[in-house]
Amino acid sequence: MSKIKLAFIGCGGMAGAHLNGYLELKRKGIDIFDIVALVDPVEANTEKFAHRIAEVQEFPIPTIYKDPEKMLAEQKPHAADICTPHFLHHNHAIMCLEAGVHSIVEKPLGVTIKATKKMIQAAEDNNRILAVAEQVRRWLPARTVAWAVHNGMIGDPQMFFAHTVGGSKINPDETIRNRVMTWRQNKLTGGGGPIFDFGVHYIDLLIYIFGDIESVHAYSGKFGDLKYKDTEGNVVEPTVEDTCIASIKFKSGVVGTWNWSGIAPGKSLSYTVYYGSKGSIYSGGVYPNSPQLQLWDDTIKEPSELIHEFVTKVDKADLERFFPQEVYPEPEKVTGDHGVLLEVYDFLKAIIDNRPPELGGWDGLKAQAVPIAFFESAQSGQVVTIDDVMEERVEAYQQEINHKWRI
Numbered sequence: 533m534s535k536i537k538l539a540f541i542g543c544g545g546m547a548g549a550h551l552n553g554y555l556e557l558k559r560k561g562i563d564i565f566d567i568v569a570l571v572d573p574v575e576a577n578t579e580k581f582a583h584r585i586a587e588v589q590e591f592p593i594p595t596i597y598k599d600p601e602k603m604l605a606e607q608k609p610h611a612a613d614i615c616t617p618h619f620l621h622h623n624h625a626i627m628c629l630e631a632g633v634h635s636i637v638e639k640p641l642g643v644t645i646k647a648t649k650k651m652i653q654a655a656e657d658n659n660r661i662l663a664v665a666e667q668v669r670r671w672l673p674a675r676t677v678a679w680a681v682h683n684g685m686i687g688d689p690q691m692f693f694a695h696t697v698g699g700s701k702i703n704p705d706e707t708i709r710n711r712v713m714t715w716r717q718n719k720l721t722g723g724g725g726p727i728f729d730f731g732v733h734y735i736d737l738l739i740y741i742f743g744d745i746e747s748v749h750a751y752s753g754k755f756g757d758l759k760y761k762d763t764e765g766n767v768v769e770p771t772v773e774d775t776c777i778a779s780i781k782f783k784s785g786v787v788g789t790w791n792w793s794g795i796a797p798g799k800s801l802s803y804t805v806y807y808g809s810k811g812s813i814y815s816g817g818v819y820p821n822s823p824q825l826q827l828w829d830d831t832i833k834e835p836s837e838l839i840h841e842f843v844t845k846v847d848k849a850d851l852e853r854f855f856p857q858e859v860y861p862e863p864e865k866v867t868g869d870h871g872v873l874l875e876v877y878d879f880l881k882a883i884i885d886n887r888p889p890e891l892g893g894w895d896g897l898k899a900q901a902v903p904i905a906f907f908e909s910a911q912s913g914q915v916v917t918i919d920d921v922m923e924e925r926v927e928a929y930q931q932e933i934n935h936k937w938r939i
């Protein structure tokens with residue numbers, strides 16, 4: 533193919549970050565694709581996208597659709613970028629894959645394990661790429677942390693602790709918020725709440741650093757009593773968690789806790805720390821974006837020093853794979869939301885080079901299986917293995933969702 537013909541399915545929310553990535557590739561002279569179609573039921577979304585695309589792509593002018601099925605029949609794109617609500621991911625991806633269209637899908641890949649497995653099967657049956665849009669491990673600090681741990685800089689990995697509690701500014705006496713509840717706050721449409729939505733990012737990073745996860749034991753539920761309104765003004769209650777407290781055991785023997793709450797009033801707290809037999813890597817925030825290495829003897833490498841050491845000492849082939857020269861000629865100066873740019877570039881290059889993407893369907897499934905295991909553990913009150921969740925031997929929490937969407 534001369535150029536990849538790319539379609540967007542879903543042009544709201546996170547799709548804007550994806551579009552930024554594609555447009556930046558065009559600006560860098562990486563002209564290996566054209567955006568030929570935009571699909572979204574909201575006309576304002578597609579119009580905004582079309583206007584931005586016109587700034588860097590004069591021709592072809594993307595055709596606008598409200599229906600992905602019609603778009604696939606008329607445009608016959610090579611690839612699709614799918615950024616629709618979670619409960620639509622499997623329908624849209626399977627539709628594309630069965631039409632012979634390579635697909636990158638926002639995380640979490642599917643609303644349940646069954647949904648994602650059907651997506652993976654469609655990709656395999658039609659010999660097409662299914663990539664998960666996962667940017668966090670592609671950030672420079674995340675690559676640095678994984679490299680440092682894999683190279684024994686903190687000794688043998690042993691423990692991790694990640695804590696993020698929100699310092700909520702919501703008045704606890706306010707029981708009804710004057711805003712419309714979104715699909716993300718409904719278990720049936722979102723699959724779960726924030727620990728599922730953004731949690732797959734952190735779980736993928738943990739798997740990248742420490743390997744596969746064996747089991748979890750978790751509380752996941754609601755401390756808050758907030759209610760919202762629907763589009764007709766009726767009072768409705770969120771059906772997803774506002775808090776999750778989880779213990780995680782890796783197959784390697786590493787153990788740790790991951791605690792998150794968006795409803796905790798007062799003092800906020802957010803950090804992540806990884807311990808080995810010789811030292812630790814600590815960072816404030818949800819993700820390790822400012823990784824400070826500290827050894828048992830109080831030797832410290834500040835984030836800038838550790839990142840510089842990674843860039844200068846990592847295997848050159850790995851550095852090129854992480855940060856291709858044509859995209860980032862100076863990897864140490866990579867800043868901002870480069871993870872999304874790199875994920876879409878990897879997707880495009882995988883198509884051109886006829887190779888798997890760095891993160892395919894099975895990677896997305898493994899990442900989403902862990903927060904789903906949190907929910908299953910909370911519901912059963914028992915330790916839950918990831919293998920049991922992956923093999924659908926434990927799916928009580930998911931049954932309602934599967935039934936709703938006939939998965």
